[in-house]
Amino acid sequence: MSKAGRTAGLIGAAVGVLAAGAAAGVAVERQVIGRRSGQRAQLEAEPFGSLRGTPHVFTADDGVELYVEVDELKRSRRPEPPKRRFGRKLPLPPEDLTVVFAHGYGLNMDAWHFERRDLAGIGTMVFYDQRSHGRSGRSPKDHVTIDQLGQDLYGILEEYAPTGPLILIGHSMGGMTIMALAEQHPELFGDRVIGVGLCSTSAGRLDQVPIVFPGRVGMLARALATPTVAALARIPDVVERSRKAGTDISYLLTRKYSFGSEVPPAFTEFVNEMIAATPIEVIAEFYPIFSLHDKYDALEPLQKVECVVIGGDKDHLTPFEHAEEIVRRVPGAELVEVKNCGHLGLIEHHREFTAALLGMIERAEQSLGPNT
Template identity: 50%
Template structure:
């Protein structure tokens, strides 16, 4: 058997084996307990929509963009939201709901995510995401002040834009929020783990992610076999508190609907990320850095380091919250965005 075959076989055995073992130690019971949290009431995740538009990136990739135009604008600022790895624009549900009707807000799906088109091979990089963000700005916010808000990989997107076009900050960009993110020094297996919880930190498969992408359909099938394990892993790794089960299911759905081929294409860029020297330009504008103290994916240390590299930046530590602080502590995040908009004015 080839090396590739042995690796894929090991993954299959690992996933199925963990799923079976998990059932024996109560993973199914844990999943049921998670699903019962919060009762029958659940936010209508994915229901907030605006007329879609397509922005074509500089390499021809179509990006799905939606703009919420305010009924009674309270600010001239446009807020642009950039989401994280294996998520989509709907992850901003509570922020979109909070700003709707009073502030112009732009939401878009990163390339290869959600409703956006697939990236050409080799262009699924953080630097390309920075160029994509510029394409979105040029298309739907070509004039007027802009506040950028990025979560996880979306924050890295903003760092890439700062490196590529530092002249924008203090000019078109008048404020920045970096949420649960970093500019480098990341262990990629931490990010991969919730999507393939049985083997994400395995050294052998860590080295073979790109190889596995060639059999991505088989890997996607294997991921579905371990859906109970994946849901429990999402609850443990994406959140710090016992949030309602509908929150966990929503995040788990976004993760599971991201094809493994896409996961693999972006994966190498995280270990190579090193943009701490670029983020200093954010000192020209009001900047807030937000992170949960129980973030297991981009730990609080990353946010503290980011803050130390951006003179005047404000660090907000959400005690006990996890990586999906935008859902878990939405009221706190929304209050910080309101404060940032006031400062940006």
């Protein structure tokens, strides 16, 4: 590969990591992994991507096909309630309870691997790939907006959960998707939507968050990120080859912007593999929408439901202060700070995230009353 190609690849990897909040889609450098304990990796590795539900294809209002999987709740074969694993034994959920998960930027539904595993049996669970992500179809560029993501979620609710109580859980961009839904359909909250879980997300002012470095230098880096990603999107073949090649620096960037503590190498590789499937053009199309994101006024409907806001103290992409600001605007919401936790806490500290989500679900179920 030429020197220019390698340079473009490194820039693409670095900016993509910062933009996506994970790894910009580069594969983990095998040499780096080899320096870690192979035995530890083997013991702590998970069969990521192996949890599958009934597949569906949903056509959004603009014709984009979204990939959906539904894990049906089967009473006769319901597994032991996962809450036992967290020291609690709760009653069976309502038969018609549906829990819908919305993933973050540059990821896909498999990002919920641990939550999908540990919440099995809590209700019917619906997972989907956001437009242009995972197995879903590409979005027209002018429909790459947080508002459109909210419309997508509304359509999925109508199609796969037309009746019964709803729990909505979103990570990062997925949390923003729920906020857009609340703005567009506030009547759902406190009626059908009984609980919301917001993980590592923000209601706005992300344009004021520095990247790479603190202070003015970090703000300059943020200003340069959008045109840099856009330029890289114009040479996708060069960038994609470099992303797949992997480098030591990309591995370090992945660790810095995804996690806040030591994690098994398999976790990092899993994140990289998910984002490697997200074309650089998609990274470039979605990145600018986060600077425009402002849903503070959309948070009011969340006051009508059980709500938990979870964040990491070492999240450089949606800092914990953004979680605190959401809770200030949603009185009664639970705020959970996870220590030594980066942006992908749903993987890094999945036990803490799942336990907090379970607590919210329990309270939401109790709000329905004993005769539900």
